Amino acid sequence: MTKESKNIAKIVNTPLGSLIHVGEKKVENIKITYTKYNNLELERKEINDLSKFINDTDDKVKWLDIIGIHDTNLVNKICQSLKVHPLVIEDILNTSQNPKMEDYDDYIFLVTKLMYFNEEEELETEQISFILFKDKLISFQELETELFDGILCRLKEGTNIRKNGADDLLYGLLDAIVDNYFLIVEDIGEKIDTIEDELLLNPKKEILQKIYILKRDLIYIRNSLWPMRNVISSLSKNDYDLIDGKTIYYLRDVYDHVIQMIDIIETYRDICSGMLDTYLSSIGNKTNEVMKVLTIFSTIFIPLTFLAGVYGMNFRYLPELNWKYGYFSFWIISIIIIILMLRFFRKKDWL
Incomplete structure (x- = not known):
């Protein structure tokens, strides 16, 4: 059972739109960073007063990055000030959501999953939600990571991202999340190579446990990538006014990356199944000897x-x-x- 599924009981038999944080409290203090930019200038700072973002009418792209979503009142205040639907607020607070996308005419709501290995080499997940407006983007993260450092560097350097709208910023963040899966898949590939070597030399019970852990992680990654594929596919169909036509081509490239990783994951699953058969055969041969x-x-x-x-x-x-x-x-x-x-x-x- 995944950590997310263990927390689902909190929202059983609760009214729709209930403000309940489902998940772990991963940061002590909530951090709110406000970034706004255009082709000429960039301003980025931490804020405590949300009115600076809500009431800002500058002709610039505005990005509000919120790290820590356990404060339900704060999340509710931000969303209500922008007339966000209560069900969206509920989905932001519920970290057991699968990746999905919903169009509310004035804004687009997305849920994505970020995955990484912790110090104990266990697979951890973080939910990152986005609300895209015409010139605004709000991101909700469970904890602070270095995932978006590349986007921040591109903003500071004044690359093409500064010339485009909030949809291009959303593309950059989604691309960073999807590319992070390549690192996870590469790490799993190295683990598979190591286990295969151990399996041929000396099959032990510990190897069997490692294989089952790998299979479980691969299934979990696949279950996140498949809905992510649907999200990126929907965004890249040019059916939304908030997504510029130039951004569609980049989103299609992200979609190709997702498809590529799904194929790799399926291949690794087949390899793990083969390793289980090899383990059983090795044990049988050892017993026969x-x-x-x-x-x-x-x-x-x-x-x-x-x-x-x-x-x-x-x-x-x-x-x-x-x-x-x-x-x-x-x-x-x-x-x-x-x-x-x-x-x-x-x-x-x-x-």
Whole structure:
């Protein structure tokens, strides 16, 4: 069970539009960064007074980045001031959402998933939500990351992103989120290579556990990428007034990246299934080798047991019992039998 699914019970049987934060509190203090820019200038700063964003009528692109969504009153205040639908507010606060997109005429609402490996090499997820207006973009993050540093550098350098609207900024952020999946997939590929080497050399129970963890992570990534594919596909169909025609071509490139990663994930899933079969075959072969050695020892001792049984009988008259060299001859015969049987096994390539 994923961490998100464990929190779904919080919203069971609650009215639609309820302000309930579903998820973990990942930051102590909420950080609000306000960025506005045009082709000539850029201004970026942290703010506490939301009216600076809400009432700003400058002819510039405005980006409000909110890190930390556990304060339901703050999220509600921002959204209500921009006349955002209550169901959108509920989806922002519910971090168990799958990636999706909804068009509300005046704005477009998107939910995306960011994935990364923590220090314990466990797959973690963060929900990032966007609300796109004509000249405004609001992003809601659970915690602060370095994911958007590249976008900030491009804004400071005054590249083409400064010449375009808020939809191009949204494209850049979505592209950064999707490209981050390549890093996750690359990391999983390296883990698969390592496990394959261990599997061929010495299959252990720990390897089986690693394979199952990889399969679970791959399924979880695939379940996030498939709805992300639908989101990017919808945005790239040029059906929305808020998305400029020039941005459509870039969104199609992001869509191609998502398709490429889905194909890689499916390939890795097949490899993991093959590794499970290889593990079971290796364990079976290892068991067969052990049984083979035990069978050879048992077969060698069958004639020796027969001889010992014959001369261990309690008959009174056994000719060899009173023979001076009887004991010595018994061992000579036993050794000859062992040597002949070993040569026979080697000739048959059983050893």
